[in-house]
Amino acid sequence: MFDTVLVANRGEIAVRVIRTLRALGVRSVAVFSEADADARHVREADTAVRLGPAPAAESYLSVERLLEAAARTGAQAVHPGYGFLAENAAFARACAEAGLVFIGPPAEAIALMGDKIRAKETVRAAGVPVVPGSSGSGLTDEELAAAAREIGAPVLLKPSAGGGGKGMRLVRDTATLAEEIAAARREARASFGDDTLLVERWIDRPRHIEIQVLADAHGNVVHLGERECSLQRRHQKIVEEAPSVLLDEATRAAMGEAAVQAARSCGYTGAGTVEFIVPGRDPSAYYFMEMNTRLQVEHPVTEFVTGLDLVEWQLRVASGEALPYAQEDIRLTGHAVEARLCAEDPTRGFLPSGGRVLALREPEGEGVRTDSGLSEGAEVGSLYDPMLSKVIAYGPDRATALRRLRAALADTVTLGVPTNAGFLRRLLAHPAVVAGELDTGLVEREAEGLVPDGVPEEVYEAAAAVRLDALAPRTEGWTDPFSVPSGWRMGGRPAPVSFDLRVAGSEPVRHTPRGTHHVTPGRVTVTLDGVTHAFHHAGDWLGRDGDAWQVRDHDPVAASLTRAAHAGADALTAPMPGTVTVVKVALGEEVVAGQSLLVVEAMKMEHVISAPHAGTVAELDVTPGTAVAMDQVLVVLAPLDGTEEEGGE
Known part of the structure; x- marks a missing residue:
């Protein structure tokens, strides 16, 4: 076993790897960018x-700096986690050339399986069934269009070099193939620097099932179910479970054996x-x-049902x-379900969110595990992936695991940063999920009904x-009634507050309060119409059952003055905290309805700010590279002379 391992990642996966290193008595080395100087993984590493x-x-993508960090700390091996450089064959080779063990597969296997076209051809030759589709690279x-017509609609266009859904295009009408192929190439080139595409048969209402292998x-190669x-x-996966019903x-x-053959085929x-x-x-x-x-990301559910620590076996x-196990030694016991907690706001179309974690409560208890990179006071920015933590629940059966996970999500508190915890809790209670x-496609079809109205x-x-x-006054003894916010007034009925x-x-x-209240540090209880509601509280934030609301004071006079100052113009604001990457207009420029004005990027997601109507750019307060807060005014668009108000002819 190694003496020292460098963890080339951040957030919850870095914390999780460090936990196993500590259990094995291996010294851990964390790496961090300036934004993560006080992050949890930094504090927990040796x-x-x-x-x-x-x-x-x-920082995290700089191979040179990572190798320098390994050399300075005497690390013998590098664990890449997932994301960043985890599937980068060049990084694996660079580690080997520097005398470091890359805790992952050989660089040749990474390169082979990272090319979807070569990967399909390789596993097909090993007898593994593949989705019917195009063959050959560089089509x-x-x-591509000819292959799509031969397969028959619907078909899926996919980038060969990437994943995560980027650049994928579902084509149901072959008449649109030319424009869809062009669009898929543009997205693939922008995301992966490679516009090579393949085409596959689309399977309606498919299920996504994956097999964990160890080699x-x-x-020796075994599968873990x-x-x-x-x-x-x-x-993007948001809930995973093991085993599949x-x-x-x-x-x-049969699927396990196919997965084993796929692993053998690439060494x-x-x-x-x-x-x-x-x-x-x-x-x-x-x-x-x-x-x-x-x-x-979802490896904990396999760990629960097999009893194996996958990071330990990677090491x-x-x-x-x-491996000391033969296939017949692997047993699946019970059921586990995982939900990914992300910095996103379901009430705003799942746009990325951010902010400072004012109050943090992560669930624990029988059958519950939380893998997290969060800590109270941490700043969640817009530079990295939006996943903050994972909540996993285990039980002797699926119904118990689901029930425990719903309860754990209800007990999750991340005030200061909007998350999808409440959405996930409601999703896990959906009749189709329970059954x-x-x-x-289930989540996309049902998402609207799972967001509070x-x-x-x-x-x-x-x-x-x-x-x-x-x-309320904090002094003891007599209290001046005029200092109490009760609406008390001499000789008359109390005025409403x-x-x-x-x-x-x-x-x-x-809002005029009409119930009874009890406020203690971090908690607020209110009773309305005989029903008591309990909330977590920090600053302007309130949380309950995984949902959270930032309730700010509103100044109607200031709002009225702002509207008057803009004289009917539209103040277009940032839909999420992020960075302005592109500004496509200039001050005073005339634009048409629907024209792209600028682009805001956060957590790997781009959002285009477009003109709601024809007009003139009256104010432009940002340039490329400007960091913006959610709801910050970016551009003010004044209507053109003679432009009718909304609803006019």
């Missing part, structure tokens, strides 16, 4: 090295995942989709140990209670 500025390209637009350098990853949004023992064994070692697309109506008709040559295999009737009255009541408590309040995305309200 030592830490600053890589460079906040942008990932100058022209005409060849050593002595020729499957994970169901069908609950996705924008082609879809598979019987015979199908599980794999370490932990990896073979992903399959499965028709929900015919699980036996499974098809190889791709192989992830790294640890997966043991990388240090030369042979195990899953497919990769409006702000409950008790939220405003709790916000008012906090303000009343802050105004009201507060002007606003939640982002909702209209401001004037």
Whole structure:
């Protein structure tokens, strides 16, 4: 076993790897950018090295700086986690050339499986069923279109070099193939620097099932069962479970053997995942989709049902140990479900969020595990991936695991940063999810019904209670009645006390408290119409059952003056905290309705700010590279002379 391992990553996966290193008695080295100087993974490691500025390209993606950090700290091996350089063959080779063990597969296996076209050809030759599609690399637009017509609509256009859903295009009408191919190439080139495409048959209402494999350098390969990853949004997994309710023992064994053959076909070692697309109506008709040559985000559910620490076995295999298990030794016991907690706001179309973590409560208890990179006071910015933590629940059966996970999400508090915890809790209670009737489009179809419609009255009541408590006198003895915010007045009935309040995305309200309240540090309880509601509280934030609201004071006079100052113009604001990457207009320029004005980027997502109507750029307060807060005014668009108001002819 190694003495010292450098963890070339950040956030929850870095913390998780460090935990296993500590259990094995191995010294851990964390790396960090300027933005992460006080991050949890930095504090929990035995030592830490600053890589460079906040942008990932100058820190976490800098091979040279990572190798320098390993040399300075005496590390013998590098664990890449996932994301960043985890599936970068050049990084794996650079580690080997520097005398470091890369805790992952050989660079050749990474390169082979990172090319979707070569990967499909390789596993097909090994007898693994693949999705019907095009063959060969470097196909022209005409060849792609011909392959698509031969397969028959619907088809899926996919970049060969990337993943995560970027550049993927579903084509149901072959008449649109030319424009869809052009668009897919543009997105692939922008995302991966490579516009090579392939085309595959689209399977309606598919299920996404992956098989975890472990391979050593002595020729031993085993699979650890499957994970169901069908609950996705924008082609990104958000809930995973093990095992899948879809598979019987015979199908599980057959898919497992196919995954083992896929791993053998590329000379794999370490932990990896073979992903399959499965028709929900015919699980036996499974098809190889791709192989992830790294640890997966969802690996904890496999750890729960097998009792194995996958990071430990990554380390043991990388240090030369042979697997002590034969396939018949692997047993799946119970059921586990994982939910990914992300910095995003479901009430604003799941746009990335951010902010300072004012209050943090992460669930624990029987069968519950939280893998997290969060700490109270941490600043969640817009430079890195939006995933903050993972909440995993285990039980003797699926119903117990789901129930425990819903309760754990309700007990999750991250005040100061909007997250999807409440959305996930409601998703896990959806009848189709409870019944195990899953497919990769379910979340998109049902998302609107899983997002709260409006702000409950008790939220405003709790916000008012906090303000009343802050105004209450703290002295003992006699209290001047005029100093108490009770509406008391001499010789008359008490005047109502009201507060002007606003939640982002909702209209401001004037709320008059009418219930009973109890405020203690960090907690607010209000009773309305005989029903008691309990909230977590920090600053302007209130949280309950995984949902959170920032309730700000609203100044109607200032708002009125702002509207008057703009004289009917539209103040276009940032929909999320991020960085302005492109400004396409100049002050005084005339624009048409729908014209792109600028682009804001956050957490790998771009959002285009477009003109709601024809007009003139009256104010422009940002330039490329400007960091902006959510709701910050970016550009003011004045209507053109003679432009009718909204609703006119």
